[in-house]
Amino acid sequence: VSTVLGAEPDARVSTEVPFYQPAGRELDVFETAVAAMLPVMLVGPTGCGKTRLIEHFAARLGSRLQVVVGNDDTTTADLVGRYLVHGGDVTWKDGPLTHAVRDGDMCYIDEVVEVRREALAALHPLADDRRRLYLDRLGEVIDAADGFTLVCSYNPARSAGFRELRPAFRQRFVTIALEYLPRELESRVVETEAGVDSRTADYLVRVAIALRDGVGERGGESPSTRMLVYAGRLLARGVDAATAVDACVLGPLANGRDTQIAALKQLVAAVRR
Ligand SMILES: Nc1ncnc2c1ncn2[C@@H]1O[C@H](COP(=O)(O)OP(=O)(O)OP(=O)(O)O)[C@@H](O)[C@H]1O
Numbered sequence: 001v002s003t004v005l006g007a008e009p010d011a012r013v014s015t016e017v018p019f020y021q022p023a024g025r026e027l028d029v030f031e032t033a034v035a036a037m038l039p040v041m042l043v044g045p046t047g048c049g050k051t052r053l054i055e056h057f058a059a060r061l062g063s064r065l066q067v068v069v070g071n072d073d074t075t076t077a078d079l080v081g082r083y084l085v086h087g088g089d090v091t092w093k094d095g096p097l098t099h100a101v102r103d104g105d106m107c108y109i110d111e112v113v114e115v116r117r118e119a120l121a122a123l124h125p126l127a128d129d130r131r132r133l134y135l136d137r138l139g140e141v142i143d144a145a146d147g148f149t150l151v152c153s154y155n156p157a158r159s160a161g162f163r164e165l166r167p168a169f170r171q172r173f174v175t176i177a178l179e180y181l182p183r184e185l186e187s188r189v190v191e192t193e194a195g196v197d198s199r200t201a202d203y204l205v206r207v208a209i210a211l212r213d214g215v216g217e218r219g220g221e222s223p224s225t226r227m228l229v230y231a232g233r234l235l236a237r238g239v240d241a242a243t244a245v246d247a248c249v250l251g252p253l254a255n256g257r258d259t260q261i262a263a264l265k266q267l268v269a270a271v272r273r
């Protein structure tokens, strides 16, 4: 699955279906929403499998996937397209969203909460029964081709206190809320993704659970599945467990604060290998 940035859309069909471990019925919900031509929103903490779910799903369906990673510079033009000047010629270039709308592809807007409000407004008529894109600059209105699916995702914890999506936007989406997987399933992910044995994978997951427990009272952040996969990859290459956990889990969580790292290390030390 290709990642498409900015104004160079080049959607491709992935030939390999990336591994995705479901938590529950999310793949069925996703599939049914797509069949019903409804847009989908994925919410969940960092590294819990949102991007992986979409890559898996698009590959399984054989859908082309246009990807936009939202940031606070993402404008309407980054989504729908812009006029380009070549010498004396002015030509219109479709953006990734417009490509997907015309061709009936899947368009995935990652970190949608970062995207500017004015750019999100262009998504409203696309994300309801109209399924229509208004290209004001071009004076064109496009009805989305069959197969067009709008998928957005964001991490609600990160956006808390910063930007919030408006109700009129949020309520247009079939929403799939993901969380870190239960122990056995998360172990399976770490085993598969990192190439470690099941005991090692389970150890890393128990470390994560110890750190996640009580994160509410303690403050700070929960370790993600991604971190465990990274730690597992170092372990699979011969790094010892303590070093791998320090480098891939505690380091990023402590965010450079030594006092924090000491407290986290104590929690990890209590987990039996
Ligand atoms: N359910 C899952 N099935 C398979 N792999 C998973 C799953 N959840 C997490 N992973 C692993 O964790 C990594 C991170 O997942 P992913 O990139 O999908 O997170 P995300 O939710 O998109 O995070 P972010 O909000 O930071 O973008 C994946 O590359 C994969 O190795």
Ligand SMILES: [Mg+2]
Binding pocket: 050, 051, 052, 110
């Ligand atoms: Mg992601």
